[in-house]
Amino acid sequence: MSGPLVRDEAAQQLTEYAASKEYGSRGIITNTGGNPIANHDSSVTIGLRGPTLIEDYAMFDQLTHWTHERISERVVHAKxxxxxxxxxxxxxxxxxxxxxxxxxxxxxxxxxxxxxxxxxxxxxxxxxxxxxxxxxxxxxxxxxxxxxxxxTPIFFTRDVTAFISFIRSQKRNPVTYLPDWDQYWDFISLRPECFHQTIYEHGDRGTxxxxxxxxxxxxxxxxxxxxxxxxxxxxxxxxxxxxxxxxxxxxxxxxxxxxxxxxxxxxxxxxxxxxxxxxxxxxxxxxxxxxxxxxxxxxxxxxxxxxxxxxxxxxxxxxxxxxxxxxxxxxxxxxxxxxxxxxxxxxxxxxxxxxxxxxxxxxxxxxxxxxxxxxxxxxPHYVKNYMRDGGQVINNQNGAPVYHPNSFNGPEVDPRIAQLFPDRRLCDKIVQIDSIVEDNYQQPGVLYREVFNEQQRQTCANNIAFTLRRCTERVIERTIMELTKIDDDLGRRVSRIVNQAVNPTAQV
Ligand code: HEM
Structure with a gap:
């Protein structure tokens, strides 16, 4: 059985290590340079109560490794x-x-x-x-x-500039450092192309x-x-x-x-x-x-x-x-x-x-x-090119030339790859048109009406209302208006739950 309150498979990791061959030959502790060290648990000091000496490299080695032990997390998909x-x-x-x-x-x-x-x-x-x-x-x-x-078979936005705002609107508010449901629903209701995936995400498959x-x-x-x-x-x-x-x-x-x-x-x-x-x-x-x-x-x-x-x-x-x-x-x-x-x-x-x-x-x-x-x-299993150097470089490609063309046996392109270059022609006027003008409502409507069953429609409305009810009035109104364009029933259901939550005595 797994879970945090019982000893599951993951909890056995150290026990398994202790039972392994590696543990049998316990080994000696070294610093990062592989030099054996005298003491791992106390620093070198002047007398019993004096300060630590800077010559205690074993301690310094550990301390400075530790202060560098966290690497940056991914800007999205961090967990x-x-x-x-x-x-x-x-x-x-x-x-x-x-x-x-x-x-x-x-x-x-x-x-x-x-x-x-x-x-x-x-x-x-x-x-x-x-x-x-x-x-x-x-x-x-x-x-x-x-x-x-x-x-999910779809994504929220269809243009990268909208994507960047979309992600920012879902990240923490830079003042309060809290998730902010106003910025979340404000953006979604202003960019209705997001609704297809938003409805998907607020259905059962969102968790x-x-x-x-x-x-x-x-x-x-x-x-x-x-x-x-x-x-x-x-x-x-x-x-x-x-x-x-x-x-x-x-x-x-x-x-x-x-x-x-x-x-x-x-x-x-x-x-x-x-x-x-x-x-x-x-x-x-x-x-x-x-x-x-x-x-x-x-x-x-x-x-x-x-x-x-x-x-x-x-x-x-x-x-x-x-x-x-x-x-x-x-x-x-x-x-x-x-x-x-x-x-x-x-x-x-x-x-x-x-x-x-x-x-x-x-x-x-x-x-x-x-x-x-x-x-x-x-x-990759195989890599040959003309790129070299840079921090922590390992592969120097055995001394091959660093420029192309060359007369010293450097790698050449495979002509078969060029033959696969797809036969395409892209030619049109250069424009910068907001893709919001495209259809944003038809496929989300099909998802809500034809893919979801009755229970899933209700769950979706509940899940949307769960966070929407925390928003300011104009964000709630606009979101419900947009949901109604997708499907009347969805707009009505969300409105009913949000109104009850905001004003529990209201007749809706
Ligand atoms: C213009 C749109 C997008 C941009 C600019 C973007 C950018 C990024 C960036 C910068 C990362 C972090 C990568 C790393 O640190 O290793 C990331 C991770 C990821 N993105 Fe996107 N992304 C976009 C859209 C999408 C879409 C549409 C999908 C799915 C279809 C997607 C799926 C992922 C996944 C799965 C990861 C995590 C990969 C991993 O496990 O390391 N992204 N994205």
Missing amino acids: GSGAFGYFECTNDISQYTVARIFTSVGKKTPLAARFSTVIYERGSPDTRRDPRGFAVKYYTEDGIYDMVGNN PDGFRHMHGFSSHTYMLINADRQITYCKFHYRTNQGVRNLTAQRALQLEGQDPDYSIRDLYNAIHRGEYPSWNLYIQVCTPQQAAELPFNLFDVSKVLPQKDFPLIPVGRMTLNRNPSNYIAEIEQLAFNPAHFIPGIAATPDRMLQARLIAYADTQRHRLGVNYLQLPVNA
Whole structure:
């Protein structure tokens, strides 16, 4: 049985260490230079009550290591956990892509996965209502492929500038340093493209039961390229084999106090018990011609591609079977980047995706240092290029030349990759138009009316009202007005609950 009040699998870690071979040869303590030290528990002092001497390097070594022991947390998705495993291809999709991980049945590719909450800090409870990150790093023979998605098929905003404000509005108020429901609902009600995912998030799936019982999605549309340079657009779906399970709003709140690391614990314990979680990977495909005929923009990440018209095609299975043995080295320093593509998969004009292609490497150079891709957990099997030096550099590429072209046997590009360059033409007037003008209400309405059942509609209204009722009047009014545009019934239900909460004696 797992949980914070009993000794679960995670609680056995030190006992297991003590029983291991390593403990048998206990070893001697050294400083970070490997020099044996005389005393680990007391500093060198002048007499019994005098000051510590600066020559006590063993103490100084420990103290200055300790003052540097915290690394920056991720600007979003700070709280999470991860594990290692493999992907096995079960269905050859070479008609769409040359990506080798997806084209030979039975092929296994090692991978790392990390799951996370989005908004709150590294120490925050991991059962909060928030989307969950669902990021997978494939270590392929063509380098790293990172699929950095969420547990939702859509995202709130469709343009990066709106994204930045969206995130700021959900982070702490810089004066009170508290989450601020006015700034949260004010922004959402002023940018109605956010409602599709907001309704999803306020449904049952907004509080998944740990990380194993949720699906994962690329959310964005990507481009697949086959050996004939033909393009197919594609969305990726990971479907959990553990079954979808969610926490009620009440249970999620209770766990915030009782076991704020519930989701980390659940994943660690399951893998430790040998219950390896797995997900089946599917794609949804759409030709460029079909994309042009859709009633919405396929490259708008706030929209779903209906499964009834674009059914899921199986590709393979991801299994996680190893816990990290060093959390900071392997999970905290794990660095995903949506720009890490392998031949056969590429970006689309999705504006959010385009911005992500820059943002991740930028923040990671700040968070982990310029050579973060040489850390073992991030390093590709093979890397040759003309980049050198920088802090904590490990790989000097055996003295190969540092400039190109050269006459000293430096690496050359693979001409087969250039042949895969997709055949596209992008040509239009340069504009700067607010995407708020696009349809913001149709798909959220379908989600509320056709995907949710009666109980889920009520839960969604309750969950929205739970935080909306704390807002100032004009934010409440505008939010209810927008919810009514999505669906009359949703607007009415939320209004009723909020009015009762704000004024318990009101007749509504
Ligand atoms: C323009 C929009 C976006 C920007 C600028 C952005 C930026 C970032 C940044 C800077 C990080 C921290 C990375 C790190 O420190 O390693 C991050 C993490 C993450 N983002 Fe985004 N993001 C955007 C949209 C999205 C979307 C639409 C998704 C999902 C479809 C997503 C999924 C994730 C995930 C899963 C992580 C955590 C990865 C991990 O586990 O380390 N992001 N994002």
